[in-house]
Amino acid sequence: MQVNFSNSDLFSESANINYITPTNELSDDLTSNSLNFLARSSIEYSHNDSAILNQNNSDLQDVGSTNQLSADSYSSNQTGTNQTANFSALDSDEYSSETGYGLVDASEAVARVIGEDTFDDVPDKGGKNWGADAVNAPEVWEQGYTGEGVVVAVLDTGVDYTHDDLKNNIWTNSGEIENNGKDDDGNGYIDDFYGWNFDGDNNSTIDVDGHGTHVSGTIAGEKNGFGVTGIAYDAQIMPVKVLDDFGSGSNTAVADGIYYAVDNGADVINLSLGGSFPSFGVSEAIQYASEQGVTVVMAAGNSGGDMPLYPARYADEYGIAVGAIDEDKNMASFSNQAGSEELTYVTAPGVDIYSTLPDNKYESYSGTSMATPHVAGVVALMLSANPSFDSNLIRQTLEETSKNEASNQPILPDLTDYFPDLIPSGDSEFNFDFDSNPIMPSFSRSFDSGKTMVFDSSMSIDKSAKPYSESQFINYQQNAWKNPNNRLFSDDIESMLEEDEVLLRLER
Numbered sequence: 001m002q003v004n005f006s007n008s009d010l011f012s013e014s015a016n017i018n019y020i021t022p023t024n025e026l027s028d029d030l031t032s033n034s035l036n037f038l039a040r041s042s043i044e045y046s047h048n049d050s051a052i053l054n055q056n057n058s059d060l061q062d063v064g065s066t067n068q069l070s071a072d073s074y075s076s077n078q079t080g081t082n083q084t085a086n087f088s089a090l091d092s093d094e095y096s097s098e099t100g101y102g103l104v105d106a107s108e109a110v111a112r113v114i115g116e117d118t119f120d121d122v123p124d125k126g127g128k129n130w131g132a133d134a135v136n137a138p139e140v141w142e143q144g145y146t147g148e149g150v151v152v153a154v155l156d157t158g159v160d161y162t163h164d165d166l167k168n169n170i171w172t173n174s175g176e177i178e179n180n181g182k183d184d185d186g187n188g189y190i191d192d193f194y195g196w197n198f199d200g201d202n203n204s205t206i207d208v209d210g211h212g213t214h215v216s217g218t219i220a221g222e223k224n225g226f227g228v229t230g231i232a233y234d235a236q237i238m239p240v241k242v243l244d245d246f247g248s249g250s251n252t253a254v255a256d257g258i259y260y261a262v263d264n265g266a267d268v269i270n271l272s273l274g275g276s277f278p279s280f281g282v283s284e285a286i287q288y289a290s291e292q293g294v295t296v297v298m299a300a301g302n303s304g305g306d307m308p309l310y311p312a313r314y315a316d317e318y319g320i321a322v323g324a325i326d327e328d329k330n331m332a333s334f335s336n337q338a339g340s341e342e343l344t345y346v347t348a349p350g351v352d353i354y355s356t357l358p359d360n361k362y363e364s365y366s367g368t369s370m371a372t373p374h375v376a377g378v379v380a381l382m383l384s385a386n387p388s389f390d391s392n393l394i395r396q397t398l399e400e401t402s403k404n405e406a407s408n409q410p411i412l413p414d415l416t417d418y419f420p421d422l423i424p425s426g427d428s429e430f431n432f433d434f435d436s437n438p439i440m441p442s443f444s445r446s447f448d449s450g451k452t453m454v455f456d457s458s459m460s461i462d463k464s465a466k467p468y469s470e471s472q473f474i475n476y477q478q479n480a481w482k483n484p485n486n487r488l489f490s491d492d493i494e495s496m497l498e499e500d501e502v503l504l505r506l507e508r
Helices: 024-030 106-113 130-134 137-142 211-220 251-263 280-291 312-316 368-385 391-401 470-478 493-498
Strands: 002-004 011-013 020-022 038-040 151-156 236-241 268-271 295-299 320-325 345-349 353-357 361-365 429-433 442-446 452-456 503-505
Touching (some): 106 137, 106 368, 106 391, 130 137, 130 345, 151 211, 151 251, 151 368, 211 361, 211 368, 236 251, 251 268, 251 280, 280 295, 280 312, 280 391, 295 368, 295 391, 320 368, 353 368, 368 391
Parallel strands (some): 151 268, 295 320
Antiparallel strands (some): 002 503, 011 020, 353 361, 429 442, 442 452
């Protein structure tokens, strides 16, 4: 079932706090339906380098690039550096309500799991893969730990398992004969040779959106002299598609994907996705994974809030929540913070992260979606060094070895870095209106016609409907902008908001 948002007059802006509230017509459409949306946790802008270039000055690829508006990401003429406020650094053993336990340190974490203090420093590799240097992954590689033998399930929009930087690191179901139309291993899924698609209930896990492929490259991009080198570059990626081709999905698909990953041999699960509301089904699935020794790594969210979104908020008991820092180790302005109630929350690089995209392409994205695979990669390194460590020991080790050196960041996010010059023609512009409530930032899109759409992180539709968070609205717009894979919208964002039908997928 789909909801028709073709009439822009369905939305009305309420005074004072810039909520979007539906008119009676929309409320009537939604009353009998339960919306349950999850969206990927990234605010994406791109440096598009479709050609594979050889490395010139670094063990990790350093490819020059120019900013441009790509098929499914916003681009800026700015450098992409976040606006930050600097505060005094915290002691490494303190828990911070902003940064949790701080920046994950692969060198100390992996050393700890084999009974050592840390590893000797090695020179930074440099180049576009600055994230590997930031989490001290090269020190671990020098010791011979590269993620070999570890399976990381990526629950996302799918994975381009034909990508030259990924194809040799893709998990396949050894009990299944490819495309013979039979469930050879009796696991309930026919021809799940490359994992399973829980959004479409089929065996097609190929990624056309790009988000899941980008995440996968950060985890396990091959160290092959070109492209990107993943944090755990010898680990295997298990593709599990739980989000559709536009970056949204249901809690049911995510929960089913977690059970599938655990039951089919995953050691680590990466969840670069989130939503505003709890889900008993997802919570139970994460608990199941943890009880089976599988570590679930979850994006904190991009709405700049003072606590993580779900499912990352479950890290008070199970799994690991991840916030984002920039190259200067400042907390990214968009990143949701750890919160005052202590949970296993660490930070990792999440700004201007260069990684793989479908069709042998590469781009730079930002978001807690990009920070999360850094931590999943670190966990894979830990398990390659000591496979006996279970999820509880992994959590404890990361809490004890991460470092709170990142500067703290105010709650209120600054999104202007991501949307300047969005419309090259100059016909329209973004207006940002952050009201006095720091938890409910809003932004508006104005057009020559005078119409304005206002989006808020706390949109309230109906008690039976679950709203998009601000980060979900960002991705919701973004996927319509000149995306050739998008069947729902025209390739003009103005038409999407003002004229064309906007179809939202309801939970089945």
